[in-house]
Amino acid sequence: MKIGLLGFGVVGKGVYDLVKERTDMQVVKVLCRRDLTLPDAEVTHNFDTILNDSTIDTVVETMGGLHPAYDYVRAAIEAGKNVITANKALVATFYDELLPLTEGKNVMLRCTAAAGGGIGWLSELERALRIQVIQQVSGIMNGTCNYILDSMTRLGLTYTDALTKAQSLGYAEADPTTDIDGIDTWHKLILSANVAFHISIEKDTIPVAGIRHIKASDIDNFKAHGLVCKLVATGKQNGDSVSAYVQPTLVPMGAPESAVPANCNRIAFTGSVSGPMSFFGQGAGRYPTAYNVVQDCADVLSGKGFYCSYGHKLPAVNQDSLCYYVSGSKDAWLQENCRETWGNAVVTKSVTVEAMHKWLSDHPGTFIAALPVSTS
Numbered sequence: 001m002k003i004g005l006l007g008f009g010v011v012g013k014g015v016y017d018l019v020k021e022r023t024d025m026q027v028v029k030v031l032c033r034r035d036l037t038l039p040d041a042e043v044t045h046n047f048d049t050i051l052n053d054s055t056i057d058t059v060v061e062t063m064g065g066l067h068p069a070y071d072y073v074r075a076a077i078e079a080g081k082n083v084i085t086a087n088k089a090l091v092a093t094f095y096d097e098l099l100p101l102t103e104g105k106n107v108m109l110r111c112t113a114a115a116g117g118g119i120g121w122l123s124e125l126e127r128a129l130r131i132q133v134i135q136q137v138s139g140i141m142n143g144t145c146n147y148i149l150d151s152m153t154r155l156g157l158t159y160t161d162a163l164t165k166a167q168s169l170g171y172a173e174a175d176p177t178t179d180i181d182g183i184d185t186w187h188k189l190i191l192s193a194n195v196a197f198h199i200s201i202e203k204d205t206i207p208v209a210g211i212r213h214i215k216a217s218d219i220d221n222f223k224a225h226g227l228v229c230k231l232v233a234t235g236k237q238n239g240d241s242v243s244a245y246v247q248p249t250l251v252p253m254g255a256p257e258s259a260v261p262a263n264c265n266r267i268a269f270t271g272s273v274s275g276p277m278s279f280f281g282q283g284a285g286r287y288p289t290a291y292n293v294v295q296d297c298a299d300v301l302s303g304k305g306f307y308c309s310y311g312h313k314l315p316a317v318n319q320d321s322l323c324y325y326v327s328g329s330k331d332a333w334l335q336e337n338c339r340e341t342w343g344n345a346v347v348t349k350s351v352t353v354e355a356m357h358k359w360l361s362d363h364p365g366t367f368i369a370a371l372p373v374s375t376s
C-alpha cells in the first residue's frame, strides 16, 4: 500500500511512525502547511501532487476540519484511491455524499479512529452486525468532557480550573467549544447510529446538550444523591424508528460508567444475540488513535470497505420520557413540571427528551442532566 498522508500533526505523525515499522505499507508523500523534511517521504504543500501520483493507492486524512478535507477526500475517491480518515466531523457531515460515492467503485473508505479514537469501536460494531441486530449504542465518547467532569467530581475542581487543567495537559483545545458543547460526541453518535442501525440519520433531529454551564454546586447536589454526572450519547432502535440524543446524564455511584476515569471513553452496544457489550479505552491520543488508522490500512489491504452499505434517511424521534435536573433558569413551564428541588435546582417530573431540549434551546445558560431511568 502506497500512502499519501494528509496532515502531520498529533495523529498524522503517529501514523507515519507506525507505518515506518511495516513492510506492507509505506507513506510516500505527506501534505502539511509548515516546512518539514522527512528522510523517506516527500513533503508537499500541494494536494495535487498526491492526487496526481498514480503510485499512491490510499489517502490517509488526518488534517481535521471540513474544508479542504472534504474536497481532498472526495477528489481522492473519484480518482480511485482508498480513503482512511480519523475525521469524525467530516464523515458525520458528509455521510450522504461520501458513502454513495464509494459504492460500485473498487474504493474503500474507513474511519475507525473517528469514533472512540483508540477503541476500535466501529470495527467492533461491524463484527457485531454480522450475526445480530443492534438495538442500542450508547456511552461516554468524549475524553475532554469526561476529564472535566471526573476532575470536578473526584478532585473537587471548579469547571474553569478543570478545563484549564485539561488544556494544559493537551486533553482540551484552546477553543474547547466542540468538546464541551457536545458537538464531538454528536458526530460520533451520528456515525455509530448510522452503522449500527443501517440508516443515515437526519443530523438536525439529534438534540445535543453539553457541559459548559455545570457548576461545583451541581456536583455537590449529585454527590448528595449518590449520583455522578457524565456526558452520554444514546441511540436506540424502536421498531421502525430511532431515537438519538446527547446530554449530561446522572449515573448511580458504583455503576460502571461512574468509574470511567480521566480522559477515557466507555462505549457500549446492546445486540439481539450478545446482549450488552462495552468497550473501554483511550478515546484520543497520538498512538492509540494512529493504531486504529493503521488497523484501517491493514483492513483495506485485506479488502474491507466501509462498515455497512449506505442506509435510508431517517429522522430521530425522541419521545423517551425522563426526569431532568435543571439549574440556572426557572420559568412557568419548569414550575409546572417540577417534581422536587435540590438546593436551587429543579428536578422535573417525567418529560420527553424532545420537550426538555426544546425548552433548553429557549434558555441558554442553563445546565440540564437526565436522571437515571430507575429514578425517573
Ligand SMILES: NC(=O)c1ccc[n+]([C@@H]2O[C@H](COP(=O)([O-])OP(=O)(O)OC[C@H]3O[C@@H](n4cnc5c(N)ncnc54)[C@H](OP(=O)(O)O)[C@@H]3O)[C@@H](O)[C@H]2O)c1
Pocket (backbone or CB within 6 Å): 006, 007, 008, 009, 010, 011, 012, 031, 032, 033, 034, 035, 061, 062, 063, 064, 065, 067, 068, 086, 087, 088, 089, 113, 114, 117, 283, 284, 285, 286, 289
Ligand atoms: N488528536 C486526537 O487524539 C484525535 C483522536 C481521534 C480523532 N482525531 C481526528 O484526527 C484529525 C486530526 O487531528 P490532530 O489532533 O492530529 O490535528 P492537528 O494536530 O492539528 O494536525 C493537523 C495537521 O493537518 C495539517 N493541516 C491542517 N489543515 C491543512 C491544510 N489546509 N493543508 C495542509 N495541511 C493542513 C496541519 O499542518 P500544519 O501543522 O503544517 O499546519 C497539521 O499537520 C481530526 O479530524 C481529529 O478530529 C484526533
